[in-house]
Amino acid sequence: MSALLSLRGVTKRFGGLVANRDVTFDVHEGEIVGLIGPNGAGKSTLFNCIAGYFSPDGGKVFFQGRDITGYSPEKVTHLGIARTFQIVKIFGNMTVRENIMVGAFCRTWSVSRASEEAEAWGTFVGLGGKLDYMAGELTLAEQKWLQLGRALATRPRLLLMDEVFAGLTQAEIKSAVNLIKRIKEEKGITVLIVEHVMDVVMPLSDRVIVLDNGEKIAEGKPEEVSRDERVIRAYLGEE
C-alpha cells in the first residue's frame, strides 16, 4: 500500500536548536494517526513543515507520491491537505457561512455554489443553526468546529488538526471525538492529529507516532505504544 503522506528524514533547525531531527513516517489513506509527545517535543514544528508554513532544513515530504517539500501553504491546500490551528484563527468579522465559503472557494468561483457547500459543511460540524452568526460571537468550541468545517470545505484528502482538544470541556471533547470519527467514516478523509493529551488521542487513533526532543521515539498501535518504555519515560520522566 502506497502512503498518502510520507516524511523522510525531516529535520528543522531554529538557530542552534534542532526542533525536528530526521523524522520519518507514513500516513496511509483512511487512517486516523495521532502525533503525540510532551510539550516542546517538536510536534507543531513538524506539523508546520507538512502544512507549508516552515520549510524543512533537511529531508523530504511527499503527498500522494509527489514531493511537496517547501511548498507554500496555499499550494499544499490546493493539493488536498487542510489544517486547523491550535490557537483558533477564524475570520471574526465574517459570518459562519462566509468563513466556510472562503474554504469552499478553493474549488470553485461560484458564490452560490460556495454558499451551498458552506451550508452542508456548517451542518456537518454542528453549526447549521448558526450560519448567519458573526464568527467572533461563537464560543471557543464552536470556533473550533468552524475551523474544522472551513478546512473540510477545501475538500482535502488529508486533514491536519493541531491540538483540537485543548481548552474544551469533557462534553465538548466527546463531540469532537465523534466528529473526527465521522470525518473518517462518512467523508473518507485521512486525519493526522497533533495532541499532547494522550488519553483522548489514544482510543481515537488507528496508529500513533510519538515524538520526544524532536525525534520519533515510537510508532505503532496505541496499545503497543502506551506500553513502550521510551514513551513512558518521555511522558513520566526518568525514575
Place this chain on the structure above:
Amino acid sequence: MNLTGLFLIRKEELNLRSLLFTLGGVFLALAYPFVFRKPFPQDLLIKVLLFAFLGNAWNILGGLAGQVSLGHAMFFGLGAYTSTLLFLNFGVSPWVGLVAGAFLAGVVSIILGYPSFKLKGHYFAMITIAFGEVFHILFRNVDAVGGASGLFLPILDESFGNFYFGVNKIPYLYIILSFYLLSTLTIFLLDRSKVGFYLRAINSEEDAARSLGVNSALYKSVAMFFSALFTAMGGTFYAQYVTFIDPPSVYHLMLSIQIVLIVILGGVGTLFGPLVGAAVLIPLSEFTRIYLGGTGRGYDLIIYGLLIIVFAVYQPTGLMGLIRRRK
C-alpha cells in the same frame, strides 16, 4: 459558466428602496450644476467626487485587503504625468493617456507590491511612504518631465475628445461622477465575488486564509492593481481639470494622507464611506482656505487631525458606522 453565480447579491441590496436611493443621488448630482451656477460650488462638488473616487480606489487595497498604503499619490502622479506627457510630446489624446496612465500605474503597483507585501502592518505603510517620496523626488529632479516647474496643458478646442472644456465645469463634473459610479460598482461586485471574500479573509487572518488555499500575495497584488488603476485615472482627470501639474500638487505625501483620512473618517471598507468622508473634509479644507486665506494653509490639517483623534476614540468605524448604528 453561470455569470450571475459569481456574485453574491443579497435581495435587500437590490430592493426598490436602495434603487431609488441610488438613482436619487445620481439625479441630485446631475441637477446640482443647474441649481448652483457659480464656479465655486461646482468646483467644490467636483473635488468632493474626485476625492470620493480616490477614497474608493484606496479602499480596495486598504479597506478590503487591509493593506494600509500611505503612498497612493505615486499612482495619482503617474496618471497625471503619463497622460500629460503623452499629449505634450506626441499629441496623444488624453483619453488614451488615461488608459495608458492607469495601466502603467497598475504595472508599477505590481512591481512595487511584490517586495512590499512581504512586510506587514506598519512596515507596509512605511515602505509605501518611501516609494511615494521616491516618485516625488524623481519627478522634481528630471527636467525631461518638467522638473520642479511642472507642466502646463495648452488651451485646446473645448470638446469631449480633447478632455478639455475651458471654464465650463459641468462636463468635468459629469465625467468625475461617472468615474465615481464606475469605481463604486466595481467595489460592489468585487466585494461580492470570490476575490472579495479572499481579500476580507486576508485582512482578517492572513495565515488562516492561506491555509484555506488563498494565495495571499496574488490577491493582494490584484487589489493593489485595481487600486492603483483607479487612482491613476483620478490623476489624469486632475491634470485635465486643473491643466497644470507639478510634483507638489500630484506626488505630495499630504495627498496620500488626505485620501486615507477621508476614508477613515467616512468608514474604512464601506461602500459609501469615502463619499461621506469627502463630503465632510473637502468643504472643510476649501472653506478654511478661503476664510483663513494664504496664512490658513495647514489649519484644515489641524482640524483633520482633531477629527481623526475624536473618531479613533469614539467612532472607529467612521461616519458610516454612525449611520448604520442608527438603523
